[in-house]
Amino acid sequence: MKLVKPVLILLAANLVACADKKVDPVSVSAVPAPIAADCVFPNQTIAPGWVCDEPVPGLEVQAVGTAEKSYAGQAYMKDMAKAAALGHLVEQFKVKVAKMVKQYIGTTGMGSTETVDAAASSTIKTISSKTLTGMRVYKTRTGPEGRMYVLVGLDAEKTQALVENAVKTSMKNEKALWQEFKAQKSHDEMAAGIAAMEDE
Numbered sequence: 001m002k003l004v005k006p007v008l009i010l011l012a013a014n015l016v017a018c019a020d021k022k023v024d025p026v027s028v029s030a031v032p033a034p035i036a037a038d039c040v041f042p043n044q045t046i047a048p049g050w051v052c053d054e055p056v057p058g059l060e061v062q063a064v065g066t067a068e069k070s071y072a073g074q075a076y077m078k079d080m081a082k083a084a085a086l087g088h089l090v091e092q093f094k095v096k097v098a099k100m101v102k103q104y105i106g107t108t109g110m111g112s113t114e115t116v117d118a119a120a121s122s123t124i125k126t127i128s129s130k131t132l133t134g135m136r137v138y139k140t141r142t143g144p145e146g147r148m149y150v151l152v153g154l155d156a157e158k159t160q161a162l163v164e165n166a167v168k169t170s171m172k173n174e175k176a177l178w179q180e181f182k183a184q185k186s187h188d189e190m191a192a193g194i195a196a197m198e199d200e
Contacts, residue, residue: 041143050139050151059138061096062153063088069146081150082137086129089152093132094124097163104194118177123170131166134158164195 039052050056053064065085067077098120105116132154139151154162168191171178178190 041145042147043143043145045144047143047149048139048141051141051143051149056138056151056153058155059153060156060159061089061093062138062151063092065150065152067148067150069148074142074148077142077148078140078150081140081148082152085137085150085152086132086135089135089154090127090129090132093154093159093162094127096159097127097166098124100163100194101167104190115177119170119174122174122177123166126166126169126173127162131169132162134162160195164191167191167194 037046039047039049039054041047041051050062051064053062056062063085065081065083065088067080067084070077070080101120101123102116105111105119111119135152135154135158137150138153139149141149143149168188171191
């Protein structure tokens, strides 16, 4: 007990001595806020941007497909994710082509609204997964939860060639529809013009 009293006195003296020193309080604003990720996997782990459909430089049209974890193995999962991505790519390509056809015909002043819509509709009917030649897998990633992610796409050159081919096929299949536009330009000139349109 005799030792307790001197120890308590020393502790009290240290506390008083420390109290005299000025310590700057830490500001809450000085602590950096956690950075929110733009793209995360379902378990909230940070994911590469392309998994969330962020544009990838060099790709004009792109799509992501996923496949759930499977006991059939990685190759099977990659094939399933690629098939899903291709389906998405076809749909995105159809939307792009329809916009390009409408934009081109609309800016040239040829045809009525109904005719323009019919031309766009006729063109996208020619597009399928079989017509998207040149599509390739650009990236794959297995997520932390085991799901497979696959990025497929088309570069600008392949996209332009495919648009031109789709328009020419539509012109061949729907001659009467496209005849109204042919008076001003040849089908080849129109197909090239549509393919060269910037998609906005």
